[in-house]
Amino acid sequence: MSNLPLLNETTVADRIMALNRLPSGLRVDENLALVLANPAITGQVVYTATGATGTLFETRATKTPGGDYLLMFPTDTRQVPTREYKYNWCHYGGHDHKVNDMVAFRSSDQGKTWQGPTVAFDIDYNQHGFVPLIPRGSKRIYAFGTQPVWDQFTTERGQGENAPIGYRYSDDDGHHWSEVRLIRPLNDPGFRGMSVMRMCETDSGAWILGTHEGDWSYKPGVMSRQYVLRSEDQGRTWTLLPHPRHGGWCLPRFNRMDEGRPINLGGGEVYLMLRTCEGHLWATRSMDDGKTWEAPAPTPLVHPDAPPMLFHLSDGKALAAFHHNRHHDLNYVNLGDNPGMKDRSEIWVSLSKDGGRGWSEPRFVFANAAAPTLSNGWFNWQCSYLDAFTDSGLIHLFVPHRWQRCLHLQMPEAEISRLPTAEELR
Numbered sequence: 001m002s003n004l005p006l007l008n009e010t011t012v013a014d015r016i017m018a019l020n021r022l023p024s025g026l027r028v029d030e031n032l033a034l035v036l037a038n039p040a041i042t043g044q045v046v047y048t049a050t051g052a053t054g055t056l057f058e059t060r061a062t063k064t065p066g067g068d069y070l071l072m073f074p075t076d077t078r079q080v081p082t083r084e085y086k087y088n089w090c091h092y093g094g095h096d097h098k099v100n101d102m103v104a105f106r107s108s109d110q111g112k113t114w115q116g117p118t119v120a121f122d123i124d125y126n127q128h129g130f131v132p133l134i135p136r137g138s139k140r141i142y143a144f145g146t147q148p149v150w151d152q153f154t155t156e157r158g159q160g161e162n163a164p165i166g167y168r169y170s171d172d173d174g175h176h177w178s179e180v181r182l183i184r185p186l187n188d189p190g191f192r193g194m195s196v197m198r199m200c201e202t203d204s205g206a207w208i209l210g211t212h213e214g215d216w217s218y219k220p221g222v223m224s225r226q227y228v229l230r231s232e233d234q235g236r237t238w239t240l241l242p243h244p245r246h247g248g249w250c251l252p253r254f255n256r257m258d259e260g261r262p263i264n265l266g267g268g269e270v271y272l273m274l275r276t277c278e279g280h281l282w283a284t285r286s287m288d289d290g291k292t293w294e295a296p297a298p299t300p301l302v303h304p305d306a307p308p309m310l311f312h313l314s315d316g317k318a319l320a321a322f323h324h325n326r327h328h329d330l331n332y333v334n335l336g337d338n339p340g341m342k343d344r345s346e347i348w349v350s351l352s353k354d355g356g357r358g359w360s361e362p363r364f365v366f367a368n369a370a371a372p373t374l375s376n377g378w379f380n381w382q383c384s385y386l387d388a389f390t391d392s393g394l395i396h397l398f399v400p401h402r403w404q405r406c407l408h409l410q411m412p413e414a415e416i417s418r419l420p421t422a423e424e425l426r
Contacts, residue, residue, distance in 0.1 A: 058129030092126035158217025210260035277305035363419035
């Protein structure tokens with residue numbers, strides 16, 4: 001059973017629900033500390049952070065060429081210096097000393113059991129998230145992501161999240177990894193930013209990776225610009241698009257746009273879903289293999305200032321966008337005590353069969369049921385940044401719940417259409 005105290009009541013679709021009197025079909029899983037929308041959703045706690053600060057961050061998983069499931073995320077597995085530092089958690093951003101490691105878990109039975117943690121990359125600097133890529137026809141696994149190498153990363157002048165972007169690769173199913181290769185775009189060799197969202201390979205073999213830069217010296221708030229990195233030669237050379245710094249996409253009203261997730265639609269078409277603080281997920285599209293892009297525009301998917309969680313279903317065509325379906329506050333700059341963070345407590349899913357041009361009515365998947373026992377509101381309601389993939393008729397979800405626990409949920413893909421809509425819940 002979970003050691004987390006549970007709420008007496010929660011809010012789903014703007015309706016207050018007592019946990020002991022949930023609508024038909026919904027149930028509380030006390031071990032997961034979640035309200036689940038369908039009896040077919042099952043899950044387990046893979047790991048609970050126990051280090052000096054007791055946190056973990058973006059959980060990412062992939063099915064390896066050898067058939068295992070490989071799950072990796074940064075967490076505070078080692079003792080860190082017992083001095084004050086800017087953030088009391090193990091995220092790389094803002095730290096000027098080692099606070100985390102990238103750890104790996106592996107499952108050889110399709111997620112029934114997990115072995116780990118092991119340290120994936122034994123390096124002297126902090127890690128962000130694992131962005132997996134397995135090129136078509138290859139047995140090589142790439143691990144892309146932010147690389148805050150000490151001599152190329154500073155916490156000064158609001159630059160505490162910007163670092164080189166780079167990658168490692170493994171030719172033995174993710175057991176061992178190469179040294180890092182840092183990306184130096186041809187049109188902006190000194191680019192610094194962050195990348196933690198999934199990437200894609202196009203039909204032509206081009207690689208497209210989302211990245212954004214953030215400058216926290218801007219007051220009030222933060223300036224951010226969204227880009228994509230594109231390579232036509234399997235990572236040897238890269239171009240920063242749509243333009244070199246500081247010519248990325250943004251919403252002028254907020255001076256921000258972050259965390260783009262590109263996904264290949266085939267035939268040279270690429271769809272890029274974007275994080276904004278406007279109240280919806282936004283998107284742009286390329287029809288020429290990611291070389292040029294339309295102007296970003298809002299989707300109908302309601303979402304706070306949180307990342308897109310966009311994936312293919314098993315047919316490789318239909319898109320599933322997991323989103324929070326809540327938005328009550330435009331001010332998301334303060335991650336600590338902002339009540340708007342509660343908008344990250346619900347997960348819904350919408351489907352598109354036309355490459356993101358139209359979306360189905362959102363269907364409820366799960367919501368946090370843990371009581372807000374933590375002093376930091378950013379942690380209490382956290383169900384965002386989930387990762388997913390499909391295998392053998394199941395959709396697997398990996399959730400960094402409350403930035404403390406890695407949850408693995410699974411559900412038959414066919415059950416998505418049976419999840420309840422907001423109207424059905426009311």
